Amino acid sequence: xxxxxxxxxxxxxxxxxxxxxxxxxxxxxxxxxxxTTDFDSGELLMHGYMNAEALALxxxxxxxxYFSRSRQAIWHKGATSGLTQKIRExxxxxxxxxVWLRVDVAGGASCHVGYRSCFYRTVPSGAxxxxxxxxxxxxxxxEKVFDPEVVYPGVENPTxx
Amino acid sequence: xxxxxxxxxxxxxxxxxxxxxxxxxxxxxxxxxxxTTDFDSGELLMHGYMNAEALALxxxxxxxxYFSRSRQAIWHKGATSGLTQKIRExxxxxxxxxVWLRVDVAGGASCHVGYRSCFYRTVPSGAxxxxxxxxxxxxxxxEKVFDPEVVYPGVENPTxx
Numbered sequence: 275x276x277x278x279x280x281x282x283x284x285x286x287x288x289x290x291x292x293x294x295x296x297x298x299x300x301x302x303x304x305x306x307x308x309x310t311t312d313f314d315s316g317e318l319l320m321h322g323y324m325n326a327e328a329l330a331l332x333x334x335x336x337x338x339x340y341f342s343r344s345r346q347a348i349w350h351k352g353a354t355s356g357l358t359q360k361i362r363e364x365x366x367x368x369x370x371x372x373v374w375l376r377v378d379v380a381g382g383a384s385c386h387v388g389y390r391s392c393f394y395r396t397v398p399s400g401a402x403x404x405x406x407x408x409x410x411x412x413x414x415x416x417e418k419v420f421d422p423e424v425v426y427p428g429v430e431n432p433t434x435x
Numbered sequence: 436x437x438x439x440x441x442x443x444x445x446x447x448x449x450x451x452x453x454x455x456x457x458x459x460x461x462x463x464x465x466x467x468x469x470x471t472t473d474f475d476s477g478e479l480l481m482h483g484y485m486n487a488e489a490l491a492l493x494x495x496x497x498x499x500x501y502f503s504r505s506r507q508a509i510w511h512k513g514a515t516s517g518l519t520q521k522i523r524e525x526x527x528x529x530x531x532x533x534v535w536l537r538v539d540v541a542g543g544a545s546c547h548v549g550y551r552s553c554f555y556r557t558v559p560s561g562a563x564x565x566x567x568x569x570x571x572x573x574x575x576x577x578e579k580v581f582d583p584e585v586v587y588p589g590v591e592n593p594t595x596x
Contacts, residue, residue: 275566282569284596291548291594296558296570299596309470309479316477318470318526321533333570336561364560365479366572367553368546369594372482374554385529387452392528393535397457399525400497405436408443409457409494411527433452433530435445435460 277330284370291368299371300326305341310375310384312391313362319377319384320392322349329373336361338375344432355425357381381419386432388418388425438491445531452529460532461487466502471536471545473552474523480538480545481553483510490534497522499536505593516586518542542580547593549579549586 282295290297300306305323312319322340324332328348331339338359342349352358359377366373385392394415403409443456451458461467466484473480483501485493489509492500499520503510513519520538527534546553555576564570 279567280564280570287592287594287596290596291592294556294572294574296572307468307482309482311472311477311479316472318472318535321468321470321528330566333558333560334564334566361560364558365554365575366556366558367482368548368550368555372553373558374479387529389529392533393526394529395455395527397494397525397527397534399494399522403441403495405491405495406440409441411455411457413455414526431448433448435448435451 275327275330275334277326280330280333281326287369290370296366297370298326298329298366298373299369301371303343305343307372308338308340308375309372310338310359310377313376313378317391318393319359319379319390324373332361332375333364338377342432344434351384352380354429355381355420357383357420359384383419386422386426388420388422389415390419391415436488436491436495438487441491441494442487448530451531457527458531459487459490459527459534460530462532464504466504467532467534469499469501469534469536471499471520471538474537474539478552479554480520480540480551485534493522493536494525499538503593505595512545513541515590516542516581518544518581520545544580547583547587549581549583550576551580552576 282297284297325341328339338351340349363376395411443458445458486502489500499512501510524537556572
């Protein structure tokens with residue numbers, strides 16, 4: 275498919291912010307950030323990126339597609355793990371440089387480490403943080419939904435230092 | 436303050452993903468994306484960026500600070516509008532290249548256009564989208580919380596085409 279058929283041109287700030295034309299902005303790498311939350315719980319599941327093709331595939335198929343920066347390829351989420359994300363609602367922000375996916379997750383997990391959400395640790399903040407010493411994260415998920423070694427056998431971990 | 440005092444080094448993938456050291460990754464521009472949701476409703480309010488100083492200020496003050504890419508400056512959210520964001524919970528993702536802020540918003544709005552959330556329009560998706568013609572957004576917020584002309588008099592609109 276040709277993504278340019280469903281995306282309009284960005285003409286004015288007013289059109290982009292106050293209008294009804296879908297006119298997404300992709301950055302210098304051709305990407306737009308995508309924020310994915312669980313439709314029922316509201317929990318933030320993951321933060322990824324899409325290129326024009328991935329966004330168009332997400333829109334037309336109703337399932338989340340991202341662009342993997344580590345693999346430099348379109349990534350149909352769940353194609354390997356079975357943990358697909360079905361779009362319940364798709365939203366775009368004021369200047370149309372970010373999209374929000376509200377999804378149902380098949381299998382209940384979205385994180386390659388095996389947790390339900392990628393955001394399974396909290397950072398201390400506010401009163402009580404001195405700012406003078408390294409901070410310690412606290413786990414908020416204590417059990418993995420799946421074992422990555424079983425679900426992704428032989429697949430390289432995408433995390434980069 | 437010196438942000439390096441509260442951030443640890445990134446040593447191994449296991450340390451970053453499975454450990455308790457706060458070791459955030461900043462991109463080539465020195466930035467980390469920040470996803471901000473309303474603590475009570477779970478609604479996605481905005482997507483922004485932080486540099487190391489903005490993240491450290493967010494952690495130590497308990498109020499959201501971002502890095503404005505358009506102004507290339509630290510941005511204490513609400514300093515102009517009064518619509519500050521108080522951190523109720525701060526989380527970081529598996530590879531520590533994204534943070535999630537769960538906040539209470541003073542004044543009830545987070546979008547410079549005047550809406551409660553920056554994500555006030557939906558994109559059609561799934562069955563019924565042909566993929567052959569430009570798509571039309573649908574507004575989900577119909578009334579602005581504030582008038583940007585009143586709250587930001589003489590301030591340039593940050594949206595770029």
